[in-house]
Amino acid sequence: MRTLSMFQIDAFAERLFTGNPAAVLILDEWLDDAMCQAIAAENNLAETAFACRRDDESGIFELRWFTPTQEVAFCGHATLATAHVLATAYGIGGEITFATREVGMLRVRPEGDRAYTLDLPSLPPREITPPQALAGLFPSGWRTVLQAMDNLFVVLESEAEVRGYNPDMVGILALTGLSLCITAPGDAAGPFDFVSRYFAPGVGIPEDPVTGSIHSSLVPYWADRLGRNALAAFQASRRGGRLDCRLADDRVQVTGRALTFMEAEITLPVQ
Template identity: 50%
Template sequence: MTLPIYQVDAFTDKLFAGNPAAVCPLTAWLPAEQMQAIAAENNLAETAFFVPRAGTNGEFELRWFTPAVEVALCGHATLATAHVLLRHLGATAETLTFHTQSGPLRVSSQPDGRLTLDFPAQPPQPLSKHPDGLVDGLRATPLRILAGPDLIAVFDTEAEVRALRPDMVHLGKVDYRGIIATAPGSGGVDFVSRFFGPRVGVPEDPVTGSAHTQLVPYWAERLGKIELHARQVSARSGDLWCELRGDRVLMSGYAVTYLRGEIEV
């Protein structure tokens, strides 16, 4: 069986930056183990699979797989999927709706070419002590820690976040999906971050949309503003223009196609 596949760099307006995601359009679901095998073969942070929802215009079922596991929420691969539908597959709906394990997620186009994700906010809560393995894993001690679906380590400066060289063996023992390091930004960027996910097969994710569903509520409260420019300072780097809107987080970013092809399964 031959399947189409696309590879898209998300949260960037230029190739070889942002976060690459594979996107596989389907007409019907493959077995989960087969989708997991394709994701492992792609060896990207995420591979997205989608199926059109019958009798609708612009509604799809969407699932995401890392090389190791299926995940419940992924921002950059959702952005990449919307980009493929709008730029390559002729989608015409003003807003695309993706039905996922995390509920309906919507993506709309902006006049400047950015795509805006509408995701549920996941405000983190403070923790009173460092979980076992965190300091050894980060090789640094954060000012404070918070917990949502991921563990958030807050540092004083952007330079500290950029300088992190984690020990992935120790960090993989921390009992959270991922570890987010964050600090105030500079030069018009409100905050920066990095994301480490050794427990889900992603040592460092270049740009992580789902992390910002937790970061935006925290930084909005801390900075006293609801519109925020965020930058993930991985080696590839990527930018997100975010807004906290009640119990939702809006995240806007660019995407560019790197590859179009077919796979044999």
């Protein structure tokens, strides 16, 4: 048997038990894919992140993310969680660079007071003809429907509609191969420029509490609609989380806080 350290971090969280929990393992060498997936399934969190420093002088960490059912191409909150673990538990100072398999280099800059700024690609969504399956999910209609990567974005009229939405997980699963984000402008008297929620039952995440990656698409969309590049966002899940966002040319910068909930030792069979 072998043991590894594992951390559970609340990302995009102002206090414990809010934001989005992610498990993080910092590896000396890569585990095989089946073991990574088994650990993620055992954790049963939205994401388990695995990071391993490259065997060179670059200081870059390779980073991968697994849901309980599969590896995913892009995850923001577990990237923030991994940077927090490296900064607080492994003594890595300054900006941290992660190499990913599908979205290039991601950089995370510590800001102090448990806050970190993620530098993410800008992935503007494109307007599409709505899939027929959406009609049953939104009987009151929508403003517009967009898509970026494997995500559908349904723009609703109001923050109240987003907060009060009752998701039909079977219906969302019918959007084969796609996850669903709903979004709307924030209330005029409220502190947020836009709000969102995100549902990905097809990859084992019924509702993701706070999703950094979708803001790579939400920020360019709302920056264009609202006419400003600095935006305050809130993901209105039960746990909830604030994201302070900025559009900077072809990058999206997202700032949020992270807290360590647990450090554990896990036991694995020898590979």
